[in-house]
Amino acid sequence: MEPKRAKQRLDPLTQGLLWVGFLTLAAGLFFALKAPPDVQQGYLVRILYLHVAAAWTGYLAFIVAGVYALLYLVREDPRFDRLSAASAEIGLWLSLLMVLGGMMWARPTWGVYWVWEPRLTSVAVMVAIYAAYFLLRQAIEDPEMRAKAAAGVAILGVINIPITYMSVYWWRSIHQTASIDIINRRVNMAPEMVTALLVNLLAFTLIYLGFLRLKGMLAEMGAREEEQSG
Numbered sequence: 001m002e003p004k005r006a007k008q009r010l011d012p013l014t015q016g017l018l019w020v021g022f023l024t025l026a027a028g029l030f031f032a033l034k035a036p037p038d039v040q041q042g043y044l045v046r047i048l049y050l051h052v053a054a055a056w057t058g059y060l061a062f063i064v065a066g067v068y069a070l071l072y073l074v075r076e077d078p079r080f081d082r083l084s085a086a087s088a089e090i091g092l093w094l095s096l097l098m099v100l101g102g103m104m105w106a107r108p109t110w111g112v113y114w115v116w117e118p119r120l121t122s123v124a125v126m127v128a129i130y131a132a133y134f135l136l137r138q139a140i141e142d143p144e145m146r147a148k149a150a151a152g153v154a155i156l157g158v159i160n161i162p163i164t165y166m167s168v169y170w171w172r173s174i175h176q177t178a179s180i181d182i183i184n185r186r187v188n189m190a191p192e193m194v195t196a197l198l199v200n201l202l203a204f205t206l207i208y209l210g211f212l213r214l215k216g217m218l219a220e221m222g223a224r225e226e227e228q229s230g
Contacts, residue, residue, distance in 0.1 A: 021206030051101035061091030
């Protein structure tokens with residue numbers, strides 16, 4: 001029993017990422033509460049500190065899933081398929097958190113929880129793609145065929161990310177443009193707001209990396225147990 005428990009312990013890097021990530025999140029929430037209200041949104045802007053952090057980290061998770069999917073197709077190493085699935089799952093949860101935060105912000109701002117405008121429509125498509133990704137993984141029993149089909153969907157999903165981000169610039173939209181506007185190189189926030197946003201973004205990124213390592217290790221342990229039992 002002791003050797004088995006030792007194998008299940010988290011490695012120092014994973015523990016460090018999760019501990020530092022959650023501590024940074026606590027600091028991010030402190031800065032969010034301390035930041036001044038927005039001129040138009042008032043204190044409702046505090047929702048955006050988590051909403052935007054979840055959105056950006058979700059994009060990162062899907063991009064990483066696509067990279068690992070591509071690596072799997074090139075090298076056919078099951079480890080890359082497991083990491084791609086792990087990153088896609090975290091990205092899907094982050095996207096659902098992003099949608100929930102957006103709906104909480106939209107109701108008092110727009111008067112409705114959801115509007116089928118370009119940004120929200122592209123987000124809905126993105127969530128649908130990755131929901132289909134996991135349905136596909138459940139539907140195909142052959143491991144190699146499942147991994148290749150899932151890799152194709154993961155790579156396809158990455159294509160939707162720049163469309164989602166650029167939708168507020170390409171089409172007429174009621175959704176506001178980015179608070180930190182990379183396209184026009186402009187910051188539409190007070191310095192205290194930028195600090196709150198960046199600290200939360202760092203926290204979400206660290207937590208994502210920690211959970212990616214954790215889920216990768218759990219998936220590898222599951223694969224080994226399956227091989228031994230088979």
